[in-house]
Structures are given as structure tokens and as C-alpha cells.
Amino acid sequence: MAHVETLIVGAGLAGLRALYALGQKGITATVLEASDEIGGVWNHNRYPGARCDVESFDYSYSFSEELEQEWRWTERYPTQPEILRYINHVADRFDLRKDIVLNTRVEEAAYDEDRAIWTVTAADGRTRTANVLMLCLGQLSAPKIPSYPGQDTFAGKLIISAIWPKEKIDFTGKRVGIIGTGSSGMQMTPVIAETAAHLTVFQRTANYSLPAANAPLSDEEVAQVKANYAARREQIRNSPSGLGFRPGKVKTLEVSDEDREAALEKSYHRLGFGFALTFPDILLNEEANAVASDFLKRKMAERVSDPELKKKLVPSDHGFGTRRPSVDGGYFEAFARDNVSLADIREHPIVEFTPEGIRTEEKLHELDIVIFATGFDAITGALLKPRIVGRGGQTLAEKWADGPLTHLGLATAGFPNLVMVAGPGSPSVLSNVIVSIEEQADWYAQMLATMKAEGTVEFETTETAEQGWTDYVQVRARETLYGTADSFYNGGEVAGKPRVFMPYSGGVRHYRLKLIECADAHYAGFEQRTAPLARSTDVAANG
Numbered sequence: 001m002a003h004v005e006t007l008i009v010g011a012g013l014a015g016l017r018a019l020y021a022l023g024q025k026g027i028t029a030t031v032l033e034a035s036d037e038i039g040g041v042w043n044h045n046r047y048p049g050a051r052c053d054v055e056s057f058d059y060s061y062s063f064s065e066e067l068e069q070e071w072r073w074t075e076r077y078p079t080q081p082e083i084l085r086y087i088n089h090v091a092d093r094f095d096l097r098k099d100i101v102l103n104t105r106v107e108e109a110a111y112d113e114d115r116a117i118w119t120v121t122a123a124d125g126r127t128r129t130a131n132v133l134m135l136c137l138g139q140l141s142a143p144k145i146p147s148y149p150g151q152d153t154f155a156g157k158l159i160i161s162a163i164w165p166k167e168k169i170d171f172t173g174k175r176v177g178i179i180g181t182g183s184s185g186m187q188m189t190p191v192i193a194e195t196a197a198h199l200t201v202f203q204r205t206a207n208y209s210l211p212a213a214n215a216p217l218s219d220e221e222v223a224q225v226k227a228n229y230a231a232r233r234e235q236i237r238n239s240p241s242g243l244g245f246r247p248g249k250v251k252t253l254e255v256s257d258e259d260r261e262a263a264l265e266k267s268y269h270r271l272g273f274g275f276a277l278t279f280p281d282i283l284l285n286e287e288a289n290a291v292a293s294d295f296l297k298r299k300m301a302e303r304v305s306d307p308e309l310k311k312k313l314v315p316s317d318h319g320f321g322t323r324r325p326s327v328d329g330g331y332f333e334a335f336a337r338d339n340v341s342l343a344d345i346r347e348h349p350i351v352e353f354t355p356e357g358i359r360t361e362e363k364l365h366e367l368d369i370v371i372f373a374t375g376f377d378a379i380t381g382a383l384l385k386p387r388i389v390g391r392g393g394q395t396l397a398e399k400w401a402d403g404p405l406t407h408l409g410l411a412t413a414g415f416p417n418l419v420m421v422a423g424p425g426s427p428s429v430l431s432n433v434i435v436s437i438e439e440q441a442d443w444y445a446q447m448l449a450t451m452k453a454e455g456t457v458e459f460e461t462t463e464t465a466e467q468g469w470t471d472y473v474q475v476r477a478r479e480t481l482y483g484t485a486d487s488f489y490n491g492g493e494v495a496g497k498p499r500v501f502m503p504y505s506g507g508v509r510h511y512r513l514k515l516i517e518c519a520d521a522h523y524a525g526f527e528q529r530t531a532p533l534a535r536s537t538d539v540a541a542n543g
């Protein structure tokens, strides 16, 4: 049985970055990846139009100045193929592949309390052991796949946006249906509309979206960013959400009507969903949020000419930013095409699939291809897929039955020597996630190196620490308007999921300070043992 100091599960942006960080500290690690390729969500989300809605300069690793200078992004918002190329380049550039095992889906991980060792079993039955288990499974990576009556009888092709096939799908002459109008559905709509015979977008909830203002990057622009990269990274690390611009400081209602309109207009054309930071109170104060929401509703309405469509496509049931908004490349304009129509499934819900297509309460939509762009079981979904067994045989699913409990988003009591990246209780989906990933990866590497040097064989967060942090996450969330809508921030995206606010909303900078504080206090909230608790308890019990 192969043994390493750390087993990392998942070879996406987080797993690779953790592998690099541990290597820098001389800690041996192996990454286990279910797919036949590295890249995580950027390997799987190959749908047409897939791109990141954070600027490429910022959606990239900051750990190597050479990498920053060598790599040349081509567009302001990078496409999925370009990000995947970047991830592969990083793996080669830093010789990471030798420690990555592909085609290895982890099905179970069990903690041996006597030996302080994790045993990980993959789908092929092979087991590996490690002192530490690090879960880098992604926060939006477990796809949510609806199951409608008759779905299996559909004679056409069913595709899931988050597990997009590698072969090219030809939409030419096809009648296509997209279910879901989050970022994925909105991004693919204008692209598929270009070749499909007809495209029907099935919308349950209208979503806020801003134009991407994407453009090729000029050599001058690239040179300018590269000349000042260190300062840009520093600013990002000290920002609320890890985005590369300076957020507004004056409150929404403290400026004149004209200045407010001008500021919103400027952000709208440049910042994507960073628009939310035009004023510091847009996500905190209802009046401020209403101003920003009304501005965006006006803008979205201007992009649609048909009055009936306008009413349907402009959101009316939640404030801007209380659910994840999108950044699109021509979504609203696509509905001006003769071959694109909207099916409002809030008004006329889907009744069933038939061999011919989708029957709603209104009519049968005849289709050749149906795409589920229905999102993810967010934040905890992927973490709870493998059976993870901690102290006393308790599984992580049992422990988190009423919602996740973590100390600083790092670890959970009863599961010694287990840590997670971008999990619940960390800024995760409320941040430019690569910033959060880097912060945690480096922090873990230092923590593990320190504990190794001190002879710690078992570390475990305490119930007091995890309850304290989990409560604090709720307190911070209540300061915001996130609680006013159902979303994947609060478990509202999956029926029956515990309704708990999961990401840390206090910002990237504040989170980083909390991590530093924890480390400076010799990893406060973690018990560190030079022998496994189980063994010392045995010794005590036996006199």
C-alpha cells in the first residue's frame, strides 16, 4: 500500500496549488484525480461560450513571478480552453505531473485512530495511506441533475453543462433546449443560437447579468499589468473579493444623484459583477441595493426590445447580488433573433419529457438536444460525495447533517488530520476563488511543516472552535442582504439541503488576517498531539 505524507483529492486549481505549496516545504504529496485529465471544473465545463467572469490577470496564480511574466493571456476574460491550457502549462512548468494519479476516483477515506493515518480507497479498489488528507474537490463541481418524468424516454441528446462531452457537439440545424439561466446557461445561449435551427431557453428564475466587455488584450495592456503585477496582487489580497480594482468608499446615498448614476454607469461598462463594489453598501443596505438593482433592471430592459420578453427576462424577485449574478456576452440580445425563444417555466412548469421533447403546462417543445445548465450542489456537494469516515466511525455526511461546521473553513472536529480548500466557512464562492485557494494552500503548507518539525502526529480542531467560527460566519452573513434570497450560498439550490449560509462573507482580506491570527497563536483552535489521542486514552485507561 503506497504511503505519502499528504494525499490531495482533486487536480483542479486548488489541488495543483496545494501540491506546489507542500512541495516547497518538503512535504511529500500525491494528488488523486477522478478524471483522465487535470483541470477540475475547467476540464469538465467545456460548453460553448464557457469562460471565466473574473479577469484573466487576476484569475491566475501569483506564486511565481516567472510564471506571471512568461504567460500571455489573450483576452480580458479567459475562455475555458485557455484556462485549461494555462493549468496544463503550470503542471508542466513546475513538474507537478509526477505526483498526480489520474483516473482515480476516491470513494472512501477512513481515519485510523490508533495510527493517526487516513486510508483512501479508490473506485478501482486500490488503497493508499497518508498522514494528512486534503480535500480539493471544488465548491461548484458536483453537478445538480434534475430528474423529470419521462426523462429517459427522450429520443434526442441530453447534455449536462458541467460534464460537457469532449467531442464537438454540432448544433447546426438542431432544435436545442437549455434548462437554466445562471452563468452557464447565459454564457452558452448566444453562442449556440448562432448555429442551432431553434433555441428554446427554459427559464425558472430571471437572473441579473452585466455585459462582459470582453476584448483581446493588447501588448501595451499586458506589459502595463506585468510591470506592476506585484502591486496588483497585493491590492487583490487586501480587497473584499479578490478582484483587481479599487472598490468604492463612499456610500450609495451619500453622493448626488448625478454622481451616483455616473459611478454606476462607469462600473457597469467595466467591472462585470465587480459592479457590486461600486459603493460599499450595495450588498449591505436594502435602499442601496434597490438603487443598484433598479439601475441594472433598466440596463437589462434596454437590451430587449419585445415588451413581453422584457418583463420576463428582467428579474423581479430578488435584489442584485443576493444570488450570483452573471456576466454575459450577448445573452439578452440573442432573444432578438428569430430562432431564439423563451419558455417561462415559472409560469408554465415542465410537466414531463417525451420522446419528442419537453412538455410544459403550455405546450410540447419539440427538441433534438436538451442541455441541463442547472448548476451544482454547491460548496458541500463534492465534499460529501466520497464516504469520509472520521473518529468513532462517524461520517462527514452524518456530522454535517444539519449543515457544515468548520473552524475557519479549514477543518472539522472528529476528523483529525483532514483539511479542505475553499470549503464551507471560507470566502470560497464569494471570492475570486484562486485568491482564496492560494491563501489556504500556503497556510496549510506552513502549518504542516511547523507541526512536522514539532513532532505533531495528530491535529484536530475542537468543537468549541468550529462552533465559534460557524456562528461567526452566520453573524457576518446577517450583516449582508444574502439572506433575502434562496441561493447556492445558503443551501437554497437543492431541495432538502440544510439552510445554512456557507461561505464567509467578511471578505478575502479579513479572512487572511484571521488565518494569520490563528497561525500566530500557534494554530489556535487546533489540538496538536505527539501521539494519537486514541492511543494516549488507551494508556490512561489501562493505568
Ligand code: N01
Pocket: 050, 051, 052, 053, 054, 140, 146, 179, 180, 181, 182, 183, 184, 185, 187, 204, 205, 324, 345, 373, 374, 375, 376, 429, 488, 493
Ligand atoms: O448554475 P446556477 P450555473 N428546473 O446555479 C436553474 C460558476 N460558473 O452553472 O434559479 C429548471 O447559477 C436555476 O433556476 P433557479 C459561477 O460561480 C462560473 O449557471 O433555481 N431550472 C438556475 O437558473 C456560477 O455562479 C462561470 O430557479 C432549474 C440555473 O438552473 C456558478 O458556477 C461559468 C432546475 C442554475 O444556475 C453556477 O452557475 C459558469 C430545475 N430542476 C459557471 N434546477 C464563470 O464564468 C436548476 N435550475 C467563472
